[in-house]
Amino acid sequence: MKHTLQADSIFFEVSGRNILKGGWMMAETGSIVALFGRNGCGKSSLLNVIYGSLTAESGTTRIDGQYLKVPYQHPHLLRYLPAYSFTPPGLTVRRVLADYGITQALLLREFPEFTDRLQQRVGSFSSGERRLLEILLVVMSNSAFVMLDEPFLYLSPIHAEKVLQLIQSRKAQTGFIITDHQYELLFPAADTKMVLVNGQMSVVHTPADLEASGYIKL
Numbered sequence: 001m002k003h004t005l006q007a008d009s010i011f012f013e014v015s016g017r018n019i020l021k022g023g024w025m026m027a028e029t030g031s032i033v034a035l036f037g038r039n040g041c042g043k044s045s046l047l048n049v050i051y052g053s054l055t056a057e058s059g060t061t062r063i064d065g066q067y068l069k070v071p072y073q074h075p076h077l078l079r080y081l082p083a084y085s086f087t088p089p090g091l092t093v094r095r096v097l098a099d100y101g102i103t104q105a106l107l108l109r110e111f112p113e114f115t116d117r118l119q120q121r122v123g124s125f126s127s128g129e130r131r132l133l134e135i136l137l138v139v140m141s142n143s144a145f146v147m148l149d150e151p152f153l154y155l156s157p158i159h160a161e162k163v164l165q166l167i168q169s170r171k172a173q174t175g176f177i178i179t180d181h182q183y184e185l186l187f188p189a190a191d192t193k194m195v196l197v198n199g200q201m202s203v204v205h206t207p208a209d210l211e212a213s214g215y216i217k218l
């Protein structure tokens, strides 16, 4: 079954500064949406408002037409990878996998490097290893939509490629909304590309459009 996510009328201000001025988002299963924009333009704020973890002046999130008052309370519909680490350091890999409803077999099939690490505590991982695990927890969860905030930032090029392939292989069942500054990796993989400039969103089609928005220099 195809799912749709629609967020509308997002206005968010901080200390009198208008960060989002009518932000919106549309996504559907079977597709990857990439969100670009300069540092500090409001991409994380937008995702947090959609998720319900940030209260804005206004903004609504609907999935399959149903208004979600507190979206993060519906993890089967929407999950979010924030830019910061979120797994409790005292929990083992085995335990966090169980919390996200992910089988060990699924993780090890895709990332066998975790084979000897299932009993280890997340807090003993390097920051890059922990980031990879957290990305996989969110990407592999059975949620209708997944939003990822800078997933590739701390990954090696090989892991970034593998994660992107995994996302591609799962997009039929999960719609993805991804923001990341590694545009050369993300742009070709995305089905829909958007850029946030001066608090407003637009759809872009080519790298030249992205350059015209002031985000990149070709």
Ligand SMILES: Nc1ncnc2c1ncn2[C@@H]1O[C@H](COP(=O)(O)OP(=O)(O)OP(=O)(O)O)[C@@H](O)[C@H]1O
Pocket: 014, 019, 037, 038, 039, 040, 041, 042, 043, 044, 045, 046
């Ligand atoms: N709770 C807050 N308190 C103060 N300022 C905030 C808060 N949340 C966001 N901001 C400000 O809002 C602006 C947008 O921040 P946001 O993190 O959404 O940007 P971003 O586009 O995700 O940036 P980056 O690409 O650097 O991660 C920034 O100027 C930030 O300092």
